[in-house]
Amino acid sequence: MARWRRAGTAGRDDASPLTGTENVRRVRAVLALGGVPWDEVEDGVQEVRLKLIQTQAGLDGKEIRSPEAWMSVVASRVAADWHRARIRDTxxxxxxxxxxxxxxxxxxxxxxxxxxxxxxxxxxxxxxxxxxxxxxxxxxxxxxxxxxxxxxxxxxxxxxxxxxxxxxxxxxxxxxxx
Missing domain, CATH: 1.10.10.10 (Winged helix-like DNA-binding domain superfamily/Winged helix DNA-binding domain)
Incomplete structure (x- = not known):
């Protein structure tokens, strides 16, 4: 199983946690299990990517300690936001x-x-x-x-x-x- 390597790790040009297929699958799974319809899961993945970029920009060169856990938590929050939006629209x-x-x-x-x-x-x-x-x-x-x-x-x-x-x-x- 491919794991995300920290920034600066040799042999990897892009150290973003959401470039590995395993991590993207994990985010998709969390979103789907959170009740996000399959046709909107890719939008959720993009929201997680955006939050990742924003978070990394705010860390001033530091790294996210556990990217897998971070992505799962953020994906679950995106799913919760989706449900709140659906309720507002009801x-x-x-x-x-x-x-x-x-x-x-x-x-x-x-x-x-x-x-x-x-x-x-x-x-x-x-x-x-x-x-x-x-x-x-x-x-x-x-x-x-x-x-x-x-x-x-x-x-x-x-x-x-x-x-x-x-x-x-x-x-x-x-x-x-x-």
Missing amino acids: GLRERLATRWAKWPPDHPQEDRDLALTVANGLEQLTLLQRQVVALRFYADLPVHDIARLLDVPEGTVKSRLNSAVAALRTRMRDMEVI
Whole structure:
């Protein structure tokens, strides 16, 4: 079994704990056991990598004593964060449906159809995409506030918004709403 070697170890150019396949497998396993859906596990691995980079930058040249344990703990925290995000998102569709059920009768039917198509399209998005769409377009928060609330970089928020809007646009075209 390949083990991670400490920085400066001969014969290894990249001493990052998350470059070894065994360590990546371990992180994936912790995320999957933590309840993260398989299609979102790679996003979780990337979050662990980002936290590793941030942690190593803050250590001023020191090393993480037990990288395997550190990665497992961080991966379990990422899984817990995923569950917290899912709980925050729970009921979004129901709240939107309730709002649209009270749609004024004088509004055109096309507007109601569009709103229901968007609600159905939201179900097809990943949890993280739904979260940023709801915060951006329903809570009307700017990208930098969303990034601060979710504790992710602004670029991540923009990327999630871009992919979510593209997916919604495709869904709406498929349903011939737009």
